[in-house]
């Protein structure tokens with residue numbers, strides 16, 4: 001793999017695509033900086049070599065050009081703290097000012113460009129826009145694993161302009177190596193824990209995992225589709241009616257493949273989607289008509305935990321309940337505790353990005369699992385077996401713009 005270890009960056013200007021699409025609160029405080037922290041080793045290696053760094057990223061999904069709400073200027077201060085040095089900022093990611101600022105960069109200096117998605121050309125994968133970005137550096141580095149599933153100008157198209165000078169950053173290399181370990185070198189028993197809101201987001205992954213795992217645990221909102229498909233009463237819980245047949249098919253497939261598919265046996269129900277809701281515990285499939293299931297129940301937490309603790313490889317993607325509300329975090333926390341315990345006993349545990357990562361960090365366990373991925377959609381797509389455009393662009397050995 002063509003990582004930045006193959007080059008001494010002394011005197012070079014490295015244009016690095018990072019994924020600094022981090023969650024911000026109403027006061028623009030970063031609520032989870034995992035993605036920024038993940039990019040630091042790449043930046044530091046290049047600066048230590050005597051290079052300079054131009055960072056480019058998107059933030060959120062701005063609809064219509066520049067919008068202060070999505071400005072990357074909000075993260076400059078925190079980046080400077082993480083890198084322990086000043087960070088220059090270019091309020092336009094292309095154009096004269098960005099070119100001048102990039103030219104003026106001295107060895108050891110860092111420039112952050114404004115949100116790439118302020119130009120619609122970024123998401124369109126526009127080649128002329130990619131060329132303008134390419135003018136800013138001598139070497140292109142892709143360390144944006146979280147955005148590697150997008151074929152955008154800065155993640156994929158731009159690589160054409162660096163036929164002999166394009167590299168993977170350390171975060172990208174680490175993410176791919178860990179995903180690979182799970183997919184192709186998993187020690188047994190191998191347990192996948194799937195949760196989150198919807199079955200439809202994870203069908204392909206579940207199908208793929210049925211080829212690989214010993215145990216497949218399903219919790220979270222998606223479990224109610226399985227409960228209803230089996231004839232259970234689920235009240236007003238989340239459900240995708242059009243996926244019920246598929247849920248039964250997946251159960252049948254698991255049986256054929258001799259995969260132990262484990263579904264919740266009880267659930268915590270609430271009379272409203274609210275932190276102050278009245279709650280009760282009921283058996284799966286027995287939810288009264290105007291109540292909803294918002295977490296797995298205590299019997300289920302015990303059942304899942306036993307399986308997890310006896311596993312040697314664990315992949316976890318998606319929370320077991322509405323963990324953002326303290327009343328409905330118990331099931332997700334129990335699973336997190338079991339994953340931590342298994343890891344202490346030598347298991348390899350990989351936590352899928354996004355909400356599972358947020359849950360693990362809410363409980364303060366991020367340093368007690370083997371790896372917390374910075375990828376949400378990107379990790380899912382990679383694990384489903386899809387080729388990621390951001391990865392392909394670095395591997396592809398084209399000789400310049402087509």
Ligand SMILES: Nc1ncnc2c1ncn2[C@@H]1O[C@H](COP(=O)(O)OP(=O)(O)OP(=O)(O)O)[C@@H](O)[C@H]1O
Nearest residue numbers: 196197198220221293294318321322353354355356
């Ligand atoms: N029983 C439930 N009812 C309603 N929402 C639920 C339930 N269980 C979990 N959720 C919600 O699902 C959301 C996460 O689902 P989502 O499908 O986005 O997971 P995910 O983002 O794919 O997971 P990851 O980010 O780890 O890949 C959380 O906000 C959580 O509150």
Ligand SMILES: O=C(O)[C@H](O)COP(=O)(O)O
Nearest residue numbers: 019021061146147376377
């Ligand atoms: O958060 C993510 O999954 C990535 O940063 C990609 O963002 P997107 O889904 O808006 O393309």
